[in-house]
Amino acid sequence: xxxxxxxxxxxxxxxxxxxxxxxxxxxxxxxxxxxxxxxxxxxxxxxxxxxxxxxxxxxxxxxxxxxxxxxxxxxxxxxxxxxxxxxxxxxxxxxxxxxxxxxxxxxxxxxxxxxxxxxxxxxxxxxxxxxxxxxxxxxxxxxxxxxxxxxxxxxxxxxxxxxxxxxxxxxxxxxxxxxxxxxxxxxxxxxxxxxxxxxxxxxxxxxxxxxxxxxxxxxxxxxxxxxxxxxxxxxxxxxxxxxxxxxxxxxxxxxxxxxxxxxxxxxxxxxxxxxxxxxxxxxxxxxxxxxxxxxxxxxxxxxxxxxxxxxxxxxxxxxxxxxxxxxxxxxxxxxxxxxxxxxxxxxxxxxxxxxxxxxxxxxxxxxxxxxxxxxxxxxxxxxxxxxxxxxxxxxxxxxxxxxxxxxxxxxxxxxxxxxxxxxxxxxxxxxxxxxxxxxxxxxxxxxxxxxxxxxxxxxxxxxxxxxxxxxxxxxxxxxxxxxxxxxxxxxxxxxxxxxxxxxxxxxxxxxxxxxxxxxxxxxxxxxxxxxxxxxxxxxxxxxxxxxxxxxxxxxxxxxxxxxxxxxxxxxxxxxxxxxxxxxxxxxxxxxxxxxxxxxxxxxxxxxxxxxxxxxxxxxxxxxxxxxxxxxxxxxxxxxxxxxxxxxxxxxxxxxxxxxxxxxxxxxxxxxxxxxxxxxxxxxxxxxxxxxxxxxxxxxxxxxxxxxxxxxxxxxxxxxxxx
Amino acid sequence: xxxxxxxxxxxxxxxxxxxxxxxxxxxxxxxxxxxxxxxxxxxxxxxxxxxxxxxxxxxxxxxxxxxxxxxxxxxxxxxxxxxxxxxxxxxxxxxxxxxxxxxxxxxxxxxxxxxxxxxxxxxxxxxxxxxxxxxxxxxxxxxxxxxxxxxxxxxxxxxx
Numbered sequence: 001x002x003x004x005x006x007x008x009x010x011x012x013x014x015x016x017x018x019x020x021x022x023x024x025x026x027x028x029x030x031x032x033x034x035x036x037x038x039x040x041x042x043x044x045x046x047x048x049x050x051x052x053x054x055x056x057x058x059x060x061x062x063x064x065x066x067x068x069x070x071x072x073x074x075x076x077x078x079x080x081x082x083x084x085x086x087x088x089x090x091x092x093x094x095x096x097x098x099x100x101x102x103x104x105x106x107x108x109x110x111x112x113x114x115x116x117x118x119x120x121x122x123x124x125x126x127x128x129x130x131x132x133x134x135x136x137x138x139x140x141x142x143x144x145x146x147x148x149x150x151x152x153x154x155x156x157x158x159x160x161x162x163x164x165x166x167x168x169x170x171x172x173x174x175x176x177x178x179x180x181x182x183x184x185x186x187x188x189x190x191x192x193x194x195x196x197x198x199x200x201x202x203x204x205x206x207x208x209x210x211x212x213x214x215x216x217x218x219x220x221x222x223x224x225x226x227x228x229x230x231x232x233x234x235x236x237x238x239x240x241x242x243x244x245x246x247x248x249x250x251x252x253x254x255x256x257x258x259x260x261x262x263x264x265x266x267x268x269x270x271x272x273x274x275x276x277x278x279x280x281x282x283x284x285x286x287x288x289x290x291x292x293x294x295x296x297x298x299x300x301x302x303x304x305x306x307x308x309x310x311x312x313x314x315x316x317x318x319x320x321x322x323x324x325x326x327x328x329x330x331x332x333x334x335x336x337x338x339x340x341x342x343x344x345x346x347x348x349x350x351x352x353x354x355x356x357x358x359x360x361x362x363x364x365x366x367x368x369x370x371x372x373x374x375x376x377x378x379x380x381x382x383x384x385x386x387x388x389x390x391x392x393x394x395x396x397x398x399x400x401x402x403x404x405x406x407x408x409x410x411x412x413x414x415x416x417x418x419x420x421x422x423x424x425x426x427x428x429x430x431x432x433x434x435x436x437x438x439x440x441x442x443x444x445x446x447x448x449x450x451x452x453x454x455x456x457x458x459x460x461x462x463x464x465x466x467x468x469x470x471x472x473x474x475x476x477x478x479x480x481x482x483x484x485x486x487x488x489x490x491x492x493x494x495x496x497x498x499x500x501x502x503x504x505x506x507x508x509x510x511x512x513x514x515x516x517x518x519x520x521x522x523x524x525x526x527x528x529x530x531x532x533x534x535x536x537x538x539x540x541x542x543x544x545x546x547x548x549x550x551x552x553x554x555x556x557x558x559x560x561x562x563x564x565x566x567x568x569x570x571x572x573x574x575x576x577x578x579x580x581x582x583x584x585x586x587x588x589x590x591x592x593x594x595x596x597x598x599x600x601x602x603x604x605x606x607x608x609x610x611x612x613x614x615x616x617x618x619x620x621x622x623x624x625x626x627x628x629x630x631x632x633x634x635x636x637x638x639x640x641x642x643x644x645x646x647x648x649x650x651x652x653x654x655x656x657x658x659x660x661x662x663x664x665x666x667x668x669x670x671x672x673x674x675x676x677x678x679x680x681x682x683x684x685x686x687x688x689x690x691x692x693x694x695x696x697x698x699x700x701x702x703x704x705x706x707x708x709x710x711x712x713x714x715x716x717x718x719x720x721x722x
Numbered sequence: 723x724x725x726x727x728x729x730x731x732x733x734x735x736x737x738x739x740x741x742x743x744x745x746x747x748x749x750x751x752x753x754x755x756x757x758x759x760x761x762x763x764x765x766x767x768x769x770x771x772x773x774x775x776x777x778x779x780x781x782x783x784x785x786x787x788x789x790x791x792x793x794x795x796x797x798x799x800x801x802x803x804x805x806x807x808x809x810x811x812x813x814x815x816x817x818x819x820x821x822x823x824x825x826x827x828x829x830x831x832x833x834x835x836x837x838x839x840x841x842x843x844x845x846x847x848x849x850x851x852x853x854x855x856x857x858x859x860x861x862x863x864x865x866x867x868x869x870x871x872x873x874x875x876x877x878x879x880x881x882x
Contacts, residue, residue, distance in 0.1 A: 337786035344786075584770065630772035670788045676781065681772055685781060685788045693769040693783050 009050040010103045011326060016043040017099065018392045020092050025395060028085050034074070041070040047095065049235065056102045059095075062113065065120040066091050078123060086402075087119050093399055159190070159223050163245045167197075167215035172239035179216065185232045190222030215241075329425070332385050339379045340668045340687065346372050347689045387422035387569075390468045390477075393432060394419050397466055400436050404443035411450055411460060412443050417467035423475050427547055427567055431477070434543040434551075438479050438563050439464065441537070446483035446561055456558065458482065474549075475569055480562040486555040488512045495521065513553045513561075517541040548574055548591055574669050576686070576696065577644065578662040582632035586658075587667055587686055587696045592646045594653070596661055599641040614643060614655040621645065621653045624706035626697070630681050646699040654703045669696065680705050739833045744865055745812065746826040748800040751865045753832065753858075758814050758870055762828060765809035776802065784813065784820060791822040797873060798853055816874040823873075832860050839867065 023040040048063035069088070072078040094116050101108045164186075168179060186192050197215040201207075220229065226246055233242055350368055353361055394416045401414040423431075447453075447462030454460055465480040488509060495501045495515045507515075515521060519538040544551045549567035568574060576587035577596070597616070605613045605620065613620040623643070627633070643655040667686035670693075672679065683698035742753040743762075768780035768791050777796035781788050791811060795803045803809065808827040813820055839856040855869040 341786035632770070632772060670786075672781075672788060676771060676774070676778065676790045679771055679773060685769075687783050687786065687788075691783050692767075693781050693788055695769065695772070 006054055009054065010099065012050065013047055013099045013103075016047050017092070017096050018395070019043045020095070021392075021395050021399070024085065024089050024092055025398060027080060028089065037070065037074050037080075041067060041074055044070060044095070045234075047099070051102070054102075056098075058108065058113070059098045059102050062091075062095060062098055062117065065117055065124065066095060069120055069123045072123065072125065077125070084123065087116075087123075089399065089402065091116050091120060093403070159221055160226075160246060162218075162220045162222070162226070162229055164218040164220060164229070165215065165241070165243045166218055166233070167241040168212050168236065169239055169241070170210060170212040172236050173212060175236075175239060177236050177239065182232055182236070183216075183218070186218065186220050186229070189224050189228070189232075190220055192221075193219045195219075327385075329386075332382070335382050335385070336668075339375070339382050342375050343372075343379060344687055344689060344691050346375055348691055351690070383569075383573075384422075386424050386426075388425050388428060389420045389422050390428060390431075391419040393428050393435070394466055394468070396432065397435055397439055400439050401443060401464060404440045408444055409449070410443060410447055410462060412447050412462040412464055414439075415463060415465045417465065418469045421468035421470060421475065423468070423567070424569060427475070427569075430543065430547055431565075431567070434540040434565070435466075435477070435479070437537070437540050439466070442479060442481040442483070442561075442563075446481040446485075448484050452484075456484075470569075471566070475567045477565040477567065478562060479565075480560065482560040485557040485559055485561050486513050486516070486553070488557070491515055510554070513555050516553060517551070545591070548589065550591060573666050574696070575664065576667045577664050578688075578694070579642075579644070579658040580660045580662065581630070581658050582627040583659075584632065585662070585688060585692065585694045586626075587694050588644055588646075588656070588658075588699065589683070589696065590664065592648070592699045594645045594647050597643050597645065599643050599655075601641070603641075616645065616655075619653075621655050622706075623655045623657050624703050625657045626702060627659075629702045629706040644699075646703075648700050648703060652703070654699070654706075656699060656702065667694075667696070739835050742832050742834050742865075742867070743812075744829040744832055744860070745810070746829060747798065748795040748803065748826065750800075751829070751860075751863050752794070752825070752868055753865050754812065754814065754868050754870065756831065760813045760815055760820060763811045763813060763822070765805075765807075765811055765824070779824060782811070782822060784822070787820060789813070789820045789822050791824055792874065793824045794873070795824075795826075814870060814874075816870055821874050832865070834858055834860075842866075 020040050020043045023036045023043070026036050027040075044063050044067045048060055048067060051059040051063060066088075069078070069084075073080055078084070094113060097108060098113075100106060166179070166182075168177070183192065183194055195217045197217055198213070200215065201213045207213075222229065226244065229244060233240070236242075346368070350365075350372075353364055353368065398414045398416070401412055405412045442464050443462075447464070448456065448458075450460045453462065463482050465478070467478045467480075469476050469478075492501070492507065492512055492515070495512075495518065496503050496505075498521065500515065500518050500521065501507065516537045517540070519536070521536050521538065541551055544565055544567070547567055549565055551566075552564045553561060554564070555561035575590040577590055577593055578585060578587055580586070599614055603615050604623070605615060607613050612623045614623050642658055642661055644658060644661070645653060645655050647653050667688075670685045670687065672682065672685050681698060681702045682695045684696045685693050686696055688694050741756040743756050743759055744751055744753040746752070763784075766782065768782045770780040771778060771790075774780065777793050779791040779793050781790050793803050795801060803824055803826060806826065810825055810828050811822040812825055812828075813822050815821070838858050840858065841856055842851060842854045843857075845851065852872050853869055855867045857867065858865050
C-alpha cells in the first residue's frame, strides 16, 4: 500500500514523534504534569493506530509495549524514575528508527530492538503482557486480523461478563465511525446483548438532527481479556462516553443481570433502532426540526464513567498546539517564485515609467512606491512560511548527546539556547547530520573523563552549549563545549604523519585548529565506536558549504572549543557578487570569494607556456579566465585586471579574471536541474531585476575546467605528495 | 428526429478534427497540435548557456521559471534561424517541463482531419524523418507535423 494516505501518516508520525520527544524531555527536566504523560501516551497511541492500519507489524509491536508502559504510568501504578525515563527516551529513539525504517524501507537493528522490548516488558505487569493489538482497517474501525505476535494467553481463560455503557458523542459520527461495526466486533468475541437506551431521545418536534441522543447498554460474555474489549473502542476514544465494568464488581454484575432482564422484558424499542442483531442506525430517521433541544445532556453515563478512558474526551479538547497547515513544499516554492516575479515586474514597470516622456509622473510614482512596499511585505510573508524554529532539531540533538555520553562513560548535559530561531525548513533538515557529528565529537574528544575534569578543577558534568541566533541576515549556530580544547601539538603531529602539511610547517593556532577539517584527518587513537566511523570533520565542512554556509573552530586549551556555523537564512536566496563576463551578467556566490581586487600588469607573471600567476602580497595564485573556461567569446575588450580571489573546498586559491564587478546583492536561486542538465561551471541560475536570467557560477568547476589553474593544481599536489 | 441525428453526426465529424498551429522554420511549413502549445511569445534575447550545442540557444525567464530555448531549425539539421522581428518562441510542455522552441514566424490555426494525415514518405534524411510524424496538404503547401517527444527527448544533458 502506498500513496498519499500513507505519506500523510508518516508526516503525522514526525509530528507525533516530536511531541513524544518534547514530552519526555520535559519529564526528564522535572515536569510532573499528568497531562504531559497523557500527551505522550496519545502520540504513541496514534502512531500505533496508524501503523496498524498499514500493517507495519514491527512498529505496532514496539509502540504497543511502549504505550502499555505509559498506560501504567498514567494510571499511577508506576513511578517515573530516572532509569525508566532513560529507557523511555531510548525507546522513543527506537520508535523514530522504526518509523524511518517503515518509511524508507531500511533495516532495523533487531538486537537493539529486542533488548529494548525486553527492558520495556519488565515494566509491564503480567496480565497486560498479551500483545494482541487488533489492527484497524482504514474505513471501518472493525478489527481485521490477529497479528499473530505472541498472544501468550493465560492458560485457562475464564469467561467474564462485561457491562459496557456506550454513548457516542456527535463527533464520533462526524469522524465516520459507526456503532454497528463496534458491536459486530464485540459479537465476534462472545455472547453479546445490546440494548438501546433511547431515554434521551427528545420528541419529534424538538429533535436536532445534528445531535447524538442514543446510548447503548451492552453486555458481553467473553473469554477475552479486558484490554481486548477496550481495544474495540480504541478508535472512538474521546469521541464517546464509555464505561466498561468487569465481573469483579458486584454492583456491575447486578446491573448486568438487570440489563439482561430489561432486555427480555422490553420489546418496545422503536423499530428503527432494533438492536436484536446487534445493529443500530447511526442517525435517527426523523425529519429535522429547527429548534434545538434545550440541553438534553448531561448524560447519566457521565457519573458512572469511572473507567480511566472516559476522561480522555476532555483531554483531547484541552489546550493543544497552535493550529497549523500542512502544505506541500512545492506549492510554497511556486508562491515564492510568483512573488519574486512580482518584484521583478515592479522594477521593470518602474524603469518603463521613468523612460516615459511625460512631464509629471509623481502620482504614478507614489502609487508605485506603495505597490513596491506591498510586494516586499508579501515576499517576507511567503518566505516566513518556509521558516521553522530549530527547536525540534535541537531536541533531537539532546538525544545524541545522551547516547554519546552513555557510550563513552562521560557525563554531559546539553544546554540549548535560541531554540525559537527560525530557519528555512530545508536548511534545518540538512543541518541534522553535521550537528550530530560535531556533538558526538564534542562528547568523544572534547569533554574529558569525569575524573580528569575533577582534577582540572571543573565540575564533573561536562556542558555542551548549542545555540542558534540570527546575525545580520544569516543564521549562526554555535556548539561550545567546556572540555580540554584542541590538543594542538597532537593535531599537528597527526597532520604531518598523514602528509597533510610539511614537517617544518609553521602554522598559527587557528590554522592548526582548522586542520581538523582537512580530508582524511582523524585524531582518535583507536577507532572508537562513536566518532571513528570513517567520516571526519571534512564531511561536516562539506555539508555546511553545501548549504552555502561556512564553519569555523576556535579553541582555548583547557577551556574548551567552539564550532561556529554561519548559514544563509534560506536556500532559495543567496548572497552573490554580480559580475560581467563576455558581455553576460553572471553571479558568483559570495561565500567562495575571499577578496576582490583590481590588479595591474606588473602583478601578472607568466609561468611556462601559457600559465599566468597573479602576485598578491608576495603570494602567487593562478589566474583563471572565466570567459575562456566557459567557452565564451568576448566582443568588446576586457577591462584589464579585475579579479575575484576565490578559495575552493580543498583550500586551493585561484584568481578568477572577469570583465567587471557590478555589485553585491541577494539573488533567488533557480535550479537548472531538469531544464538543461548539468553544465560545467554553472551551479544554477537567477533572475535579475530586469527579468533577464543570469548564471550563478560554480568557481570550483570553472577552475577545474581552466587549463592553467588545473595544471597548476596538479603540479602543486604532486610536489606536496613527494 | 432526422435533423437532430444529422446534427449529432456533424458534431462527431467535427470532433474528429484537430486544430493545429502552423509556423515556419527555415522557410518550411511545420505544425504542432494546438493542445501541445502552452503559449506563443515574442522573441526576446535569451541568456546563453556555456558549452551549449548549437541548437540550444539558451534559457529565458517565463514568469519566474527558467526554461531552455531550442532553435528548431538547427535541431532539424538546417541552418540556424536568423534573428528577425517576426521570430516567435513557442512554449510547449514536454515531459512535464516547459520548453521554448524558436520558429521563424507563426502562420495560422488549421483544422485537420486525422484521415488527411499522410505518412512521411521515406527520404534520405534520417534526422528529419525522426522529427516528423506525418505530413498534410494545406492550401497547396506541404505542412509537416512535428513529433514533439522526438524533438525534445527527456531532459537534455548539455555537456562540453
